[in-house]
Amino acid sequence: MSVRQSLLAILDQGPCYGYQLRAEFARRTGSSWPLNVGQIYNTLDRLERDGLVAKGEIDAEGHVYYRITDAGSTEVAAWLAAPVERGPASRNxxxxxxxxxxxxxxxxxxxxxxxxxxxxxxxxxxxxxxxxxxxxxxxxxxxxxxxxxxxxxxxxxxxxxxxxxxxxxxxxxxxxxxxxxxxxxxxxxxxxxxx
Missing domain, CATH: 1.10.287 (Helix Hairpins)
Known part of the structure; x- marks a missing residue:
């Protein structure tokens, strides 16, 4: 399961801050894969580094909103269009x-x-x-x-x-x-x- 692409897909709906992304991920996956907020922010940092998201405005409560870039939207579209490939040696x-x-x-x-x-x-x-x-x-x-x-x-x-x-x-x-x-x-x- 790709947390990276899932978070990008959620951000493609509109800007979100970290805890909001965590809640949206839980809503959209039936809370079946809990993510800790550190994992969310580490992923956001990597997505920003890769030019797929950018930091946006900060609200009155200090939440930093992340928005998807055009490159991020392109990656989401490619992820949604591609089948999930399972390797021949998946570890069980x-x-x-x-x-x-x-x-x-x-x-x-x-x-x-x-x-x-x-x-x-x-x-x-x-x-x-x-x-x-x-x-x-x-x-x-x-x-x-x-x-x-x-x-x-x-x-x-x-x-x-x-x-x-x-x-x-x-x-x-x-x-x-x-x-x-x-x-x-x-x-x-x-x-x-x-x-």
Whole structure:
């Protein structure tokens, strides 16, 4: 998710100050990805450095308003028109954890998978309850429902993936053979310190 482009897109609607951008981002994403105000201002500083926003007026309360530049509007249009590309090697913490655990001696992979299933199912059910309680007639609720739907489908995919892992393990009960540390050593590494 691109905070940078999202903030630019909001600024394309009109000038905002940092806390206002934070609130607008929350409204437009169903508060699903909380941003701290430091992240907002760091992003604004980079956007200003890159010529995509400029500092504008300061109101009576001392809020510095940022406005989008023509270059920023062009970047927003390009971002909205382009598909989101997912890299082939996206890091999935759960997949990495399970893969490593499957190669370690003494790990109860079944227990690990069951605990993850409980957590994933609880997350899925909580998302369903949140979505069922929403009234998508309001723009903010529609935004929240859109994000929640994506999160629900990801949770369902994770549960299905856990099923596939268990099926794979059932077909390979000899999995108990753990990987030993490799005997060949990489050519690079931190040299020993001189005494």
């Amino acid at each position: 913490e759960l997949a990495v954890k399970v893969a490593v655990a499957a190669t370690l001696p003494g790990v109860d992979l079944g227990a690990l998978l069951q605990e993850q299933r409980r957590a994933s199912l609880a997350r899925h059910d909580a998302l369903i309850r949140t979505t069922d309680a929403a009234s998508p007639g309001e723009p903010e609720e529609l935004a929240r429902a859109i994000v929640a739907d994506a999160m629900i489908l990801h949770a369902q995919a994770e549960l299905r993936w856990l099923d596939l892992v268990e099926e794979r393990l059932a077909r390979h009960p000899e999995r108990a053979i753990a990987l030993e540390l490799a005997t060949d050593r990489p050519k690079r590494g931190r040299p020993a310190r001189a005494a």
